[in-house]
Amino acid sequence: MKKSRLSCYYLGLMVGLLVGVGGTGLSGQAASHNQTVTFGQLTNQNPHRLAAIRAAARQTLLTKTHAKASRVPAVFAVKLPTHMTKKATLTAKGLRMNLLPNAFNVRQIVIPYNQLSGKILNRYLPKKNRPVILKAKKVVALTFDDGPDPTLTPRLLKTLARNHVHATFFEVGQSVSRYPKVTRAVVKAGNEVGNHSWNHPDFNRIGTVASVQQVIRTDRAIYAATGKLPQYVRPPYGNITAAEGRQIQHPIIRWSVDSRDWAYLNTQKDISEVLRTTHPGSIILMHDIHAQSVAAVPTIIKRLKAKGYRFVTVSQLLNNQALPGLQYFAANNYRTAGK
Known part of the structure; x- marks a missing residue:
């Protein structure tokens, strides 16, 4: 990347x-x-x-x-x-x-x-x-895609609360509509909720008009659950064209650490991959719809904290200065969306 x-x-x-x-x-x-x-x-x-x-x-x-x-x-x-x-x-x-x-x-x-x-x-x-600029160098943002899940997301929220960690959840609109109480619980616990499309299509395949509608439909579901429009969008698979970047009127959040938890479905491999590839300023991609991934989180938090890392939300990592039309991979690592 x-x-x-x-x-x-x-x-x-x-x-x-x-x-x-x-x-x-x-x-x-x-x-x-x-x-x-x-x-x-x-x-x-x-x-x-x-x-x-x-x-x-x-x-x-x-x-x-x-x-x-x-x-x-x-x-x-x-x-x-x-x-x-x-x-x-x-x-x-x-x-x-x-x-x-x-x-x-x-x-x-x-x-x-x-x-x-x-x-x-x-x-x-x-x-x-005025924005508060993070002074700590060893900060990372945990992010979780594809929820909310009625069982695993609440389990993950308990883990985050026990460890005094906040994260950013990129949720699928149809799941938000099905489990709005879980989305509300995510926000109530001090975490962020972002838009991850309505039903997880590849934006590059469906075109700009359909992609924009996916985003607006999910904005509607998240607003219904929380009373707030989500600030961020994470396109499924990370795919977004320049035209979509201009029309989707949110900052685009990508990642710099891919746990590949969806491929492994193995807790130990999830832990090893995240620990191996995390650096200061990383945005870490995981999923709260896989039990193995949720089970990996306590160890990931413990070991990264032992290395001196502090966990923050995406907004905190980017000093609340993320802007529409740009895509962000990590702290100080971004470019125009679709490029």
């Missing part, structure tokens, strides 16, 4: 943050309330950041209207800003945006600043909402 050092994107992000805290007479403080700004200013002309603002706007619109899950497809049809010259207003509570006529009959929303952390430049955020 292609690896990179500090990519151009993160260099741009760092420069953007530096620009955001100086040169404007703000002395590093958040911009003043009721200040009109363009999206170009908010994002340093970064289209991925603007896509992240649109994602936050969708969640805000659903929350504001107390929308049922059946309204999730409609929120993706709402026309949201795509041009950097469009304007919004910084208020005490968040970013105020005017909306074009839409099916929700809402003319204006205010996106809370805590939903914009890592999405807009730091200079426009209150200090408490």
Whole structure:
């Protein structure tokens, strides 16, 4: 798998943050309330950041209207800003945006600043909402695909809780719809839930339109279970085209450590493969639908902790700065989705 050092994107992000805290007479403080700004200013002309603002706007619109899950497809049809010259207003509570006529009959929303952390430049955020950069070097993110399983996922949650570890679960929409209580339990325990398609097709085979519908349908199921749209998508088999990367309006999460647990179905082999290939910043891929995989987790956690590793969620590993249109393999290892 292609690896990179500090990519151009993160260099741009760092420069953007530096620009955001100086040169404007703000002395590093958040911009003043009721200040009109363009999206170009908010994002340093970064289209991925603007896509992240649109994602936050969708969640805000659903929350504001107390929308049922059946309204999730409609929120993706709402026309949201795509041009950097469009304007919004910084208020005490968040970013105020005017909306074009839409099916929700809402003319204006205010996106809370805590939903914009890592999405807009730091200079426009209150200090408490600015991303917290992980200082520890030996951090990894455990991720589990293809659940929820009504028996194995709760068993795994108990293991994670006993070891004070949080993980990220990429769930299949039809299983979420069947076992929403399990998905809620995943979130209640402090873990993250991501989108892993509705029924696990190869996106490269079904095409862009069908792939987008797979994602939206699963977003709807996860929203029905948790009240929140998932932030991330992991395409089945890791396959995604450039066109799908542009149209699927979520950060794409891949992996750098493949346990191959689905192939082995052998607890000891699962343990050996993960320990052999894990490095600082790794995103580890496992599955919570195989008993052998779930049985391997306690030993994996114990042995990696003994080596000085700390376990974090994908959001923490990426410093809450993952953006739509990009795919992430590990900390500081990403590129444009589909490339």
